[in-house]
Amino acid sequence: MARSSADDVELKRACEAAIEGTKHKVALSIRVAKSRGIFGKSAKLGRQMAKARVLAITTKSKGPKTKAFLRVLKYSNGGVLEPAKLYKLKHLSKVEVIQNDPSGCTFMLGFDNLRSQSVAPSQWTMRNKDDRNRLLLCILNMSKEVLGRLPKVVGMDIVEMALWAKENTPVASNRIRVEGGLGTSIFIKSDSQVTVEKELVSQAEEEDMETLLGTYVMGVGEAEAFSERMKRELQALEATNVYALLESETLIEEDMDEWLGIFNVKLRHMREDIESIEVRNNKLELHSANYKILIYELDKLIQRLHIPNEFAAILTGGSFDEPYMVKNIEACEWLTGAINRLQVPNLDPSYANMQAVKEKRAELEKSKNTFVRRASEFLRNYFSGLVDFMINDKKYFSQRGVLKRPDHADLRYKCRTYARLLQHLKSLDKNSLVPLRKAYCHSLNLLLRREAREFANELRASTKVGKAPTTWFESSAGSGPVPNSAETAALSDAYSKMLTVFIPLLVDESSFFAHFMCFDVPGLSNGCRSGSDSNEKPEDAQEGTVSDGNNAKINRSSSELGPLNDSLQELLDGIQEDFYSLVDWAFKADPLRCISMHGITERYLSGQKADTAGFVRLLLDDLETRISINFGRFVDDCIYMIEKTERNARQMGVLPYIPRFSILATRMEQYIQGQSRDLVDQTYTKIVSIMFVCLERTAQMDPKYADIVLLENYAAFQNSLYDLANVVPTLAKFYHQASESYDQACTRHINMVIFITFERLFLFARRIEELMFNISPEEIQFQAAMSKADLRKMLKASLSGLDKTINAMYKKLQKNLTSEELLPSLWEKCKNDFLDKYGSFVKLVHKVYPGESVPPAAEMRELLSQM
Structure with missing residues (x-):
């Protein structure tokens, strides 16, 4: 029999918690179902849904008085009990068991103080009659005791209530008499045990009832015997005297009534026993079905726990040679599946803690560890053996007179034999791949470095390089014709060939390694062969893929990208030294070759944007940095020589670094390839800026000749870079800067020559201009040394023998000028400037000295044009 909720200690505690603070004590708490008219004919559909409730009989002591209550508690949304209704037991007027419920478990409690008597009271349905009797007897007992x-x-x-009370009351009881002849058995429940029983019938009545019931104690199988007995007694009665029978009619009726009442009780008990048997039969049928299902599940479990003999032998001691790899893969697949089948949720959680399952799981774990250890040891030795074989065979490497392109096709083919094995090792124990990756990287790194070293050595040995200038601004460097860049083109070709061969190889190795060693990262790009002189088709990196096709979409934020790059660093580290040696070799032979090598490197870098391995791009970045550093050293040397020339240079004439720079710039433009324009432009900016600074400082060594030095050198700079400035924007910028500086130096020098030649004339003009700021033009002739006589005297001294004076001005302009080709343009500019100044002087004289005769500007222009 199921445990009654009245014995549920947790339920009682929940009720006490719900009414905490009310000072009520819970005497009994029991779960019920609340409804209205479930079994009645007039019940409405909306009210036929039973609601879970808890009925609690509580008491509250107030001095000597004790009050009894019936509390209704309901469950909140969170499943917590909370008070719903409160009834005082003193108002309980009727307890009615609903006859329409065949089980007899439904009853109503009528209270005389309800406001609306027209509404049918709630009906309470118990799980069984025991719960019903327990609650009702507690209510009756509480009413009798308290009220x-x-x-x-x-x-x-x-009678039924009395029998139930007797059967379910293990302790002695006191008996009381109830008015109206109504008797029943009442008990009080305390701490889940029946402790008190009170009878509503007298002791004598109970003894008579027990004697009477004892006379007719029958089981379920006594119904026929009881019927036969009734027939016999009926026949005996019929055989008696009718008169005697009539005289005893009243006694017989009373006896029959008593018999029928007892029989009614027995029939009720028989009905309950039949119901109990049916319940037990249903449980037995359910147990039988469950046992069948359990046997089926256990059979499946036994199948899961069985290890095939052929797999057990392979996992613990099989060979890893190529012919046996199919069997090894099958064993791995079975082992992986077997381990997964013994894990929740693939295995029912109820089986997970079974001893047999634990033992089998431990056995599989041991087999897994043994297999992983053996496979790892074999693969480490296998990788080392493959590489050692290749290293010991010279035909795999470049030799004198023969450049050997590395070929790893056979190596990768042999490794792919074990690709699926590595995938299963990762599935069985992902940590097992860490030492395998290190072993593979160590072995292949030796091979790659040996191949790169032999290839780079043979490249240098087989490259014939013409002689190229290594210094451009030394005093010993001449300003002859521009050397041909083809003389050192072999240097760039050798560097390009090194990248063409090894950059795709390194990318392919990175991609193959990532897939072969089961890294869960985005696929590596093979679009790295961006060299214009590369005719090789990239190897399909997907040949090394060991996935089953379900890894097409990979999380790009994979946590394995970091470990992959660390492994690739171990795989390829050290190979950069051979690239560096090639770069340094080319730099020593021809520093300007850094420009073309820089362009080649940039072109390869642009093809590596999608390469997630990282190392190849880092290698190219390092090469680009190395080339830039070497070229920077060359530029620094050039700047040093320019500054050194400044300290030792003669002040007059064109400085030597001006024409040498044009030769250098012409050569640099021949070396530009790809995207190396920025490197060259930065070099132009750095060198020309220093040249102009040094030129200005050299010119200031003797201010008397400063403008001559400036105009001659700026003119030489423009003449030497005229063609390049038309096609190179950076040089065009400096060309315009030199042009402005040249014009300024010319203007200053010519003004100085004009002023010296016609000093009295232009001093007189300057005096007039200064006086005009303070006095009117008419008053100037009355100032000291500014009279008309002074004007005539100054004109006679300045303009007499004008042809000789102009010829002297020409000779003064020619004096100290080393570049004769500049003289014609300077003389034309000098004449024009002089005419402008003389014309201004004539206007001043006419304004201040009206009527005075002064040779006109037209006459002076005519005179100059004839000279």
Whole structure:
């Protein structure tokens, strides 16, 4: 029999928690179902849904008085009990068991103080009659004990209640008499045990009832015997005297009534026993079905726990040679599946803690560890053996007179034999791949470095290089014709060939390694062969893929990208030294070759943007940095020589680094390839800026000749870079800067020559201009040394023998000028500037000295044009 909720200690505690603070004590708490008219004919559909409730009989002491209550508690949304209704037991007027419920577990409690008597009271349905009797007897007992009276009881059999109270009361009881002949057995529940029982019938009545019931104690199988007995007694009665029978009619009726009442009780008990048997039969059928299902599940479990003999032998001691790899893969697949089948949720959680399952799981774990250890040891030795074989065979490497392109096709083919094995090793134990990756990287690194070293050595040995200038601004460097860049083109070709051969190889090795060693990262790009002189088709990196096709979409934020790059660093580290040696070799032979090598490197870098391995791009970045550093050293040397020339240079004439720079710039433009324009432009900016600074400082060594030095050198700079400035924007910028500086130096020098030649004339003009700021033009002739006589005297001294004076001005302009080709343009500019100044002087004289005769500007222009 199921445990009653009245014995549920947790339920009682929950009720006490719900009414905490009310000072009520819970005497009994029991789960019920609340409904309205479930079994009645007039029940509405909306009210036929039963609601879970808890009924609690509580008491509250107030001095000597004790009050009894019936509390209704309901469950909140969170499953917590909370008070719903409160009834005082003193208002309980009727307890009625609903006859329409065949089980007899439904009853109503009528209270005389309800406001609306027209609404049918709630009906309470218990799980079984035991719970019903337990609750009702507690209510009756509480009413009798606290209130001194009993409510009206309808629909309950007195004898049935008495028998139930007797059977379910393990302790002695006191008996009381109830008015109206109504008797029943009442008990109080405390701490889940029946401790008190009170009878509502007298001791004598109970003894008579027990004697009477004892006379007719029958089981389920005594119904026929009882019927036969009734027939026999009926026949005996019929055989007696009718008169005697009539005289005893009243006694017989009473006896029959008593017999029928007892029989009614027995029939009720028989009905309950039949119901109990049916319940037990249903449980037995359910147990039988469950046992069949359990046997089926255990059979499946036994199949899961069985290890095939052929797989057990392979996992613990099989060979890893190529012919046996199919069997090894099958064993791995079975082992992986077997381990997964013994894990929740693939295995029912109820089986997970079974001893047999634990033992089998431990056995599989041991087999897994043994297999992983053996396979790892074999693969480490296998990788080392493959590489050692290749290293010991010279035909795999470049030799004198023969450049050997590395070929790893056979190596990768042999490694792919074990690709699926590595995938299963990762599935069985992902940590097992860490030492394998290190072993593979160590072995292949030796091979790659040996191949790169032999290839680079043979490249240098087989490259014939013409002689190229290594210094451009030394005093010993001449300003002859521009050397041909083809003389050192072999240097760039050798560097390009090194990248063409090894950059795709390194990318392919990175891609193959990532897939072969089961890294869960985005696929490596093979679009790295961006060299214009590369005719090789990239190897399909997907040949090394060991995935089953379900890894097409890979999380790009994979946590394995970092470990992959660390492994690739171990795989390829050290190979950069051979690239560096090639770069340094080319730099020593021809520093300007850094420009073309820089362009080649940039072109390869642009093809590596999608390469997620990282190392190849880092290698190219390092090469680009190395080339830039070497070229920077060359530029620094050039700047040093320019500054050194400044300290030792003669002040007059064109400085030597001006024409040498044009030769250098012409050569640099021949070396530009790809995207190396920035490197060259930065070099132009750095060198020309220093040249102009040094030129200005050299010119200031003797201010008397400063403008001559400036105009001659700026003119030489423009003449030497005229063609390049038309096609190179950076040089065009400096060309315009030199042009402005040249014009300024010319203007200053010519003004100085004009002023010296016609000093008195232009001093007189300057004096007039200064006086005009303070006095009117008419008053100037009355100032000291500014009279008309002074004007005539100055004109006679300045303009007499004008042809000789102009010829002297020409000779002064020619004096100290080393570049004769500049003289014609300077003389034309000098004449024009002089005419402008003389014309301004004539206007001043006419304004201040009206009527005075001064040779006109037109006459002076005519005179100059004839000279």
